[in-house]
Amino acid sequence: MKKPVISFENFTFKYRSQKEPTLHDINLTIHEGEIVLIAGPSGSGKSTIGHAINGLIPFSYKGDMTGSLKIHGKETRDLDIFSIGQMTGTVLQDTDGQFIGLSVGEDIAFSLENDQLEQAEMKDIVARTAKLVDVDTHLHHGLHELSGGQKQRVSLAGVLVGDGDILLFDEPLANLDPATGKQAIELISRICKETGKTVVIIEHRIEDVLHGDVDRLVVVNEGKILADGSPADLLATDVLERASIRKPLYLQACQYAGCDITSEMHPDRLESFNVQACSEELQGWLATLPDEKPEKLSEMLLELKDVTFGYSSEKLTIKGIDLTVHKGEMTSIVGRNGAGKSTLTKLISGLEKPTTGRIFINGEDATEDTIAMRARKVGLVMQNPNHMISKHMIYDEVAFGLVMRGVPEEEIRERVEETLRICGLYPFRNWPISALSFGQKKRVTIASILVLEPELIILDEPTAGQDFRHYTEMMDFLEQLNKRGITILMVTHDMHLMLEYTKRAVVIGDGRILADAPAVDILADPNIVREAHLAKTSLGTLAERAGIWNPQEFTRKFIAYDREVRAAWR
Numbered sequence: 001m002k003k004p005v006i007s008f009e010n011f012t013f014k015y016r017s018q019k020e021p022t023l024h025d026i027n028l029t030i031h032e033g034e035i036v037l038i039a040g041p042s043g044s045g046k047s048t049i050g051h052a053i054n055g056l057i058p059f060s061y062k063g064d065m066t067g068s069l070k071i072h073g074k075e076t077r078d079l080d081i082f083s084i085g086q087m088t089g090t091v092l093q094d095t096d097g098q099f100i101g102l103s104v105g106e107d108i109a110f111s112l113e114n115d116q117l118e119q120a121e122m123k124d125i126v127a128r129t130a131k132l133v134d135v136d137t138h139l140h141h142g143l144h145e146l147s148g149g150q151k152q153r154v155s156l157a158g159v160l161v162g163d164g165d166i167l168l169f170d171e172p173l174a175n176l177d178p179a180t181g182k183q184a185i186e187l188i189s190r191i192c193k194e195t196g197k198t199v200v201i202i203e204h205r206i207e208d209v210l211h212g213d214v215d216r217l218v219v220v221n222e223g224k225i226l227a228d229g230s231p232a233d234l235l236a237t238d239v240l241e242r243a244s245i246r247k248p249l250y251l252q253a254c255q256y257a258g259c260d261i262t263s264e265m266h267p268d269r270l271e272s273f274n275v276q277a278c279s280e281e282l283q284g285w286l287a288t289l290p291d292e293k294p295e296k297l298s299e300m301l302l303e304l305k306d307v308t309f310g311y312s313s314e315k316l317t318i319k320g321i322d323l324t325v326h327k328g329e330m331t332s333i334v335g336r337n338g339a340g341k342s343t344l345t346k347l348i349s350g351l352e353k354p355t356t357g358r359i360f361i362n363g364e365d366a367t368e369d370t371i372a373m374r375a376r377k378v379g380l381v382m383q384n385p386n387h388m389i390s391k392h393m394i395y396d397e398v399a400f401g402l403v404m405r406g407v408p409e410e411e412i413r414e415r416v417e418e419t420l421r422i423c424g425l426y427p428f429r430n431w432p433i434s435a436l437s438f439g440q441k442k443r444v445t446i447a448s449i450l451v452l453e454p455e456l457i458i459l460d461e462p463t464a465g466q467d468f469r470h471y472t473e474m475m476d477f478l479e480q481l482n483k484r485g486i487t488i489l490m491v492t493h494d495m496h497l498m499l500e501y502t503k504r505a506v507v508i509g510d511g512r513i514l515a516d517a518p519a520v521d522i523l524a525d526p527n528i529v530r531e532a533h534l535a536k537t538s539l540g541t542l543a544e545r546a547g548i549w550n551p552q553e554f555t556r557k558f559i560a561y562d563r564e565v566r567a568a569w570r
């Protein structure tokens with residue numbers, strides 16, 4: 001039996017500002033060299049478990065702690081944050097809070113500098129690690145010059161070079177493009193195998209994490225451990241449904257088709273899953289599904305004509321984009337990390353001005369709009385909620401834009417309360433924002449834009465950090481807004497979200513449009529998938545392996561069916 005590295009015994013923790021404990025009676029032992037995935041809905045306490053492992057609890061986040069938590073046999077409360085930090089390397093959900101150095105290279109080197117390595121050796125290790133996570137061409141760049149996904153990779157590199165023997169990842173995939181996400185999980189699995197490090201991953205995207213070699217899945221709900229076992233065993237049960245976590249899509253399809261999933265079928269990874277056992281059911285099910293209806297396009301809302309832009313005069317980031325968006329469309333913008341997606345959203349929302357080219361809204365030239373003028377037409381919900389939030393209290397944050405516009409107080413109250421209800425934040429309206437989880441903060445920023453009712457809303461990764469329930473609520477809510485005529489553009493790395501909610505996808509690659517086509521067709525083009533770092537969803541692969549001749553049709557029909565079933569549950 002391997003040595004226990006992390007042991008929680010009857011561990012309960014209450015944040016000082018909370019009335020009730022966030023974690024109740026946690027019993028969890030993680031052994032040397034294990035890869036453990038912790039999954040659970042938003043606010044269930046996953047990150048709080050992470051904070052306890054890396055010493056932020058009790059040393060930074062104060063509160064009442066009972067029971068025991070030992071790391072390498074030592075009670076954490078008897079240690080200090082520095083020695084716990086030496087044992088545990090953490091990649092946080094919000095990477096911005098984590099950077100120390102000035103440049104990418106310095107940041108990665110930081111963990112090594114503590115060890116007083118030779119300069120040459122240090123340079124070599126930093127270069128190799130940077131290459132591993134594909135930031136080697138940015139070593140001398142400042143961190144503020146990086147895209148969200150690039151920052152995520154730098155923090156990954158930082159812990160990989162460190163010498164902590166526990167690696168803790170809090171939603172490491174949130175901002176990574178699908179191809180890099182897969183590589184990151186493979187990399188984490190490999191590092192763990194090669195070095196014997198113990199890995200704890202906190203993630204909503206369980207299908208993507210299970211792509212690596214996960215030894216155990218721990219399901220957390222309402223601050224308690226609901227299940228703890230091998231992924232194959234747990235995926236053959238209904239525990240994910242009970243915790244409102246999305247099942248891997250290939251398993252959901254098999255379940256709809258009426259196939260019984262057992263742990264002997266290796267349901268934890270599509271690569272090992274016994275698809276043959278379900279082929280007949282899948283083919284029979286597909287035959288019962290109705291055909292889809294085509295859609296008509298309405299008049300033009302937004303038009304970009306040959307738009308270019310560079311953060312500096314030497315280098316263009318956007319290299320000539322022509323794009324038309326029609327009223328009432330809901331469209332995805334996809335592409336690899338650093339391709340220029342966020343930059344494009346900044347141009348459309350007026351935060352940056354094109355170097356050349358024009359932007360038209362409702363047929364009028366809006367290129368020279370001030371930020372305030374553009375904000376009346378276009379609302380941007382940024383990737384990182386901490387970049388948008390300026391108030392202490394949730395209500396004030398959502399009301400802020402209306403206050404600035406001089407809306408009467410009574411109307412503000414009505415609109416803010418309605419929006420908070422819609423976004424599932426009403427019970428928290430009098431809370432300080434600091435007491436919210438990352439996912440909850442993200443919803444606050446969406447609420448603060450929605451309340452302003454712009455004609456076009458752009459969301460930069462609206463569901464990153466959201467659990468399945470909030471993902472569904474948020475996307476259904478956006479869809480409702482869309483049906484009422486609000487046009488929506490979404491930057492996303494979630495291929496299933498793209499297929500599920502947006503008919504059209506615009507693929508950005510190196511500052512240009514690589515493709516602009518129906519979302520399902522985009523994923524059927526292997527060249528685009530490779531070049532733009534996208535990934536086929538497991539549905540297409542499942543259909544191929546089950547001998548279904550048109551995997552795209554299977555994917556489309558699964559999505560339509562799945563949405564109907566989920567709508568009926570609500």
Ligand SMILES: Nc1ncnc2c1ncn2[C@@H]1O[C@H](COP(=O)(O)OP(=O)(O)OP(=O)(O)O)[C@@H](O)[C@H]1O
Nearest residue numbers: 015022042043044045046047048435436437438439
């Ligand atoms: N610093 C804090 N002070 C007070 N309460 C907190 C603090 N951090 C988290 N909480 C509370 O603890 C609960 C669990 O938060 P936690 O971040 O552990 O959830 P999570 O499962 O990681 O959620 P998410 O997936 O949304 O990130 C939340 O409801 C939150 O209100």
Ligand SMILES: Nc1ncnc2c1ncn2[C@@H]1O[C@H](COP(=O)(O)OP(=O)(O)OP(=O)(O)O)[C@@H](O)[C@H]1O
Nearest residue numbers: 145146147148149150311337338339340341342343
């Ligand atoms: N403020 C900035 N100053 C200089 N360069 C920047 C700045 N912001 C982004 N860049 C660079 O512009 C390029 C495009 O970045 P952008 O954030 O638009 O990419 P993205 O497609 O949204 O990526 P991700 O999927 O990682 O969020 C990247 O190479 C990035 O390093």
